[in-house]
Amino acid sequence: MRGLVKAGAATPQKRVQFDRPLTPWLFLAPQLAVVVIFFYWPSVQAVVSSFYIEDPFGFGSTFVGMENYTNALTDTRYQATAAFTAFFCVVVTALSLGIGLLLAVKADKVIRGAGPYKTVLISVYAIAPPVAGLIGMMIFDQHIGPMTALFGFFGRDLQVGVNYWDTTIAVTTISVWKQIPYNFIFFLSGLQTVPVSVREAALIDARSGWRRFRDIVLPLLAPTAFFLLIINITYAMFDTFAIFDVVVKDKPANNPMTLVYKVYLDGFKGNDIGGSSAQSVILMLVVAALTVVQFRFLERRVHYG
Amino acid sequence: MATVTLSAVGKTYAGGVDAVRDVNVDIKDGEFVVLVGPSGCGKSTLLRMVAGLETVTHGEIRIGDRVVNTLDPADRDIAMVFQNYALYPHMSVRDNMAYGLKNRRTPKDEITRRVDEAARMLELAPYLDRKPRALSGGQRQRVAMGRAIVRQPSAFLFDEPLSNLDAKLRVSMRGEIRRLQKRLGTTSLYVTHDQLEAMTLADRLIVLRDGAVEQIGAPLDVYRRPASSFVAAFIGSPAMSLLDARVADGRVWVGEHAVAPATVPAGEVTLGLRAEDLRIAADGALPMRVDYVEELGAQRIIHGFVEGQQIAVTETGADSLPSDLRLAVDPGALHLFDVATGRRMDEAAAQPARELA
Incomplete structure (x- = not known):
């Protein structure tokens, strides 16, 4: 610890200063190495x-310029997948945020047995996405799945993995189910930061519980909701990979x-490394654009107390 | 404007704890009543029961001629000012004040008129479009008052509204609240633990102890004739000195010193003496050993012991004091309390809760 010199009492902040310029970089090195090796290098x-265009058997590659990009963007199947992804993101985000908020608002009012109730709701979050996918597949199974039986009761022959929209229903349900506890936890703690006296003041100002929620509680939850919106879109786009893998793998195309x-x-x-890379770069750009839009336009309308 | 009537009001929590017991008060139209007591005496609970934020387990609360026991807070026609202001942080000052009116379907121009008038009254006009976080503590407090004023309710409820302000601001806001209440003539119920605030604001004081009313009366009556040794020690600064004494041969004795004649039956008593009723005199009846002196500028408070018991005396002198003094007591200034019950023992004790207009 010879390289460390604590700043004296003269400076009020507890700042650690180093007498050799290299020392701080040594401390930063492990973290930087992780970021560079596992993030920047693969990105580049x-x-x-x-x-x-890479030879499928690894015998060299040919420079083709923007061809991979134009191929991807003009491919109707790529366009269909993009449209589905957008649709899927909107539905999963809306449902898991909405249901999570509803459960949190209701759980916030539970006084007796609140602990076990909350634990039950949160516990789903502990399930890893592939496991959630497997459990989901059991529930939606063609032969023994209770969901298939339920849909059958209403006269619909559910064919997950075969019928496009049936698979959509299954994947969406599993994804929403998996994400609700996460939103629930954050909304619940967000609700608990709304001061009791502010709620009481609202109780005197407004008779209708719905109005109080809409005018007072919801705006105060906005920072939480904004954070969750970003997290949920990211979840729907990327973290549902494992669920898709379980549901769609080895099924018709x-x-x-x-x-x-x-x-x-x-x-x-498909061993199309070049095309796949082009798609992932496009995805990167989409995510970057989305983040900018979210922070530039949405955050302005969010009140941070 | 309305009366507020509490009849045998009580609150028992689920665990069987009595927070408030058998409170009976008639608050007249336009009256400013202050609930005062040490922390945990149930004063806030009582106020919140009137507001509808706590359920009433016993008795009846009337605002005007309506029994409000089971009404929602929004239907009780009251407005409340909270200790930490409880402003809506995401709304401008104007919206904070207007919110309650909007929900009551008040016409828009009426809302604007009332908000502007309240803002003028409270000198908030320049801040109407600001958010609460851009205001100082005193300004936030005034917004909270404005929110109550624009509603033009039957009654104002104040829950320790000044305790988050610094000492100087507290004194000026105290005056402001008093002035506003007189001007608007709105019935008010005000909770505080600060006896000075209580004395200066109230038309009538309610002193609470352990959830029960100890004394109700005009501030000066409570000060001059405290109904119990608890009230005597709580109201007034410095606190009334309470000494163990006894009555024998028609006189009050502290140790071997006869203090003054007394008409109550012989036996042990608690003798209460206000600091300003004691005089330093060479021929005084009580010997006092000086402990320390608090200089307040206009006067000083001398703390010491009589027969080993604490006593305080105020005087205006500035000379240095000997370590032993003699105190003279005005025979009319004695307060005698029952040792067991703490109740006042002379004739006034028969009607401690006398209603004074």
Whole structure:
């Protein structure tokens, strides 16, 4: 610890100062190494290989410029997957945010047995996505799945993995189910930060519980909701990969999938490294654009107390 | 404007704890009543029961001629000012004040008129479009008052509204609240643990102890004739000195010193003496050993012991004091309390809760 010199009492902040310029970099090195090796390097690799067509058997690659990009963007199947991904994101985000908020608002009012009730609701979050996918597949199974039986009761022959929209229903349900506890936890803690006296003041100002929720509680939850919106869109786009993998793998080719899953299929099953890389670069740009839009336009309308 | 009537009001929590017991008060139209007591005495609970934020387990609360026991807070026609202001952080000052009116379907121009008038009254006009977080503590407090004023309710309820302000601001806001209440003539119920605030604001004081009313009366009556040794020690600063004494041969004795004649039956008593009723005199009846002196500028408070018991005396002198003094007591200034019950023992004790207009 010889290199460390604690700043004296003269400076009020507890700042650690180093007498050799190299020392702080040594401390930063492990973290930087992780970021560079596992994030920047593959990203750069992806960008580079998106300009090449790679021989499937590894005998070299050919520079093709933007061809991989134009191929992907003009491919009707790619366009259909993009449309489905957008649809899937909107539905999963809306449902899991909405149901999570509803459960949190109701759980916030439970006084007796609140602990076990909340634990039951949160526990789903502990399930890993592939396991959630497997459990979901059992529930939606063609032969023994209770959901298939339920749909059958209402006269619909549910064919998950075969019928495009039936698979959509299954994947959406499993994805929403998996994400609700996460939203629930955050909304619940968000609700508990609304001061009791503010709620009481509202109680005197407004008779209708719905109005109080809409005018007072919801705006105060906005920072939480904004954070969750970003997290949920990211979840729907990327983290549902494992669920799709379980539901769609080894099934006929007409099943719905997200852009991320298509990147994986084209790259690792189809051995089209260049095309797959181009798709992942497009995806990166979409995510960057989405983040900018969210922070520039949405955050302005969000009140941070 | 309305009366507020509490009849045998009580609150028992689920665990069987009595937070409030058998409170009977008639608050007249336009009256400013202050609930005062140490923390945990149930004063806030009582106020919140009137507001509808706590359920009433016993008795009846009337606002005007309506029994409000089971009405929603929004239907009780009251407005409340909270200790930490409880402003809506995402709304501008204007919206904070207007929110309650909007929900009551008040016409838009009427809302604007009332908000502007309240803002003028409270000198908030320049801040109407600001959010609460851009205001100082005193300004937030005024917004909270404005929110109550624009509603033009039957009654104002104040829950320790000044305790988050610094000492100087508290004094000026106290005056402001008093002035506003007189001007608007709205019936008010005000909770505080600060006896000075209670004395200066109230038309009538309600002193609470352990959930029960100890004394109700005009501030000066409570000060001059405390109904119990608890009230005597709580109201007034410095606190009334309470000494163990006894009555024998028609006189009150502290130790071996006869203090003054007394008409109550012989036996042990608690003798209460206000600091300003004691005089330093060479021929005084009580010997006092000086402990320390608090200089307040206009006067000073001398703390010491009589027969080993604590006593305080105020005087205006500035000379240095000997360590032993003698105190003279005005025979009319004695307060005698029952040792067991703490109740006042002279004739006034028969009607401690006398209603004074």
